Amino acid sequence: MQDSFTSFSLQVNNRVYIKNPESSALGLKIVEASINLIDKVGFEAFTFRKLGLEIHSNEASIYRYFESKYKLLMYLISWYWSWMGQRIDFGLANILAPEERLEKAIKLLTEDIELDGNFEHINEYKLNRIVIAEASKSYMTKEVDQNNEEGFFAGYKQLVGQMSNIILEINSTYKYPHMLISTLIEGAHHQRFFAQHLPRLTDEVNGEDAVIEFSKEAAFKAIGARRPINK
Amino acid sequence: MQDSFTSFSLQVNNRVYIKNPESSALGLKIVEASINLIDKVGFEAFTFRKLGLEIHSNEASIYRYFESKYKLLMYLISWYWSWMGQRIDFGLANILAPEERLEKAIKLLTEDIELDGNFEHINEYKLNRIVIAEASKSYMTKEVDQNNEEGFFAGYKQLVGQMSNIILEINSTYKYPHMLISTLIEGAHHQRFFAQHLPRLTDEVNGEDAVIEFSKEAAFKAIGARRPINK
DNA sequence: CAAATATAATAGCAATACTATCATATATGA
């Protein structure tokens, strides 16, 4: 059986699903509708039964693709980080200076997300909201260690590793490159959420995207480097 | 009826509970045992039925104190931030220079937590682990806005506000004081979790507590201030 | 066209998140 039903396809650890959802029309519908439904009702209220109703299919059929709703969430989040990794790879192509690479990558990681037309069944705008609101629920569990062994977080760890390497190119003596990056990525997500719901935990600045600016500035100052000149 | 059964008592928004757990022996036992149980099995697997068994009491009795396990979690987290606020107030008493105040406060906010003998029914060490692992579940919900209106996050917001003020004392032109503080607090929590479970997302440095050092350094560099000289 | 495979329909089960009812302690204050 072919594993690819879509034209463009991203790498997702095959242990998060039972049957690859990209291998069938039903699978694609499951993914597409799950994004809509989780975004709409939140992960706690999301159930396979409701999802089945939504796509005029069957709870039992969905279980043939994903062992549980947690695994489906893992799938979505892994897909997101794989997509983001690719986005950064493309975005950094042809940029050589590590300072510029870092600045551009931070922008890509912390900016508001827009639709990417390459994946018809995935709404990256909504998926970003899901990652912001639900990602910590995918690893803040009693099963982290097991899930980690199975490689569920490989994409995210790889991305953090790549970013750290850029930082070390700029300042090879900086002691906390992974901390800095993971703090800024998760931090930016939280700040987006706070801006919507708990504004006293964040700051708004006229005429700029404060989340991006804060992240860039904090990163360059932390590693003691000068930001590239704006073209 | 007296609302205070304990000698020392911290302010927790009275809308998170139905009946104040500090007002009775059963209430105190509920709080104490819930910390142990959530820490042990995780919040998802935690139920009032199991808690009832644990304390040889009754599910229905627990519901007379807390509307749901989410409200109980809110209670624990609010208590934690109220406790932390007080810890910082004490810790900063007699320190005048804002740079020293900031440095000390960041240490208190990001260091590993030890038992505080003042509250017999609360194990702050375990509670800290719960806050690290479960706090985002208390606000990353579809009910945030409503909960926020009811004042459930007041303690945390107040703490972030106080810290921001210290930052502004040091550098009144810094644009992102709230962002910086909330990012560092949540970031430090995540880093503690990563160190245990996803070490590739963090950094370890011999001979120092890297979470504290990273946080202090990042804060002072971000606001463009020099760290106070070590005594 | 037969055989394999995927999906749908339905049912069922144990656990969860409550609510309700009634009985029995325990505390309080007149």
Next chain:
DNA sequence: TCATATATGATAGTATTGCTATTATATTTG
């Protein structure tokens, strides 16, 4: 001290959740 209020306990019940099992019907493929 006795009546009354209040707190707790015991038990049961309901709707929903998170699954699994079974059997029937499409659909694909060789």
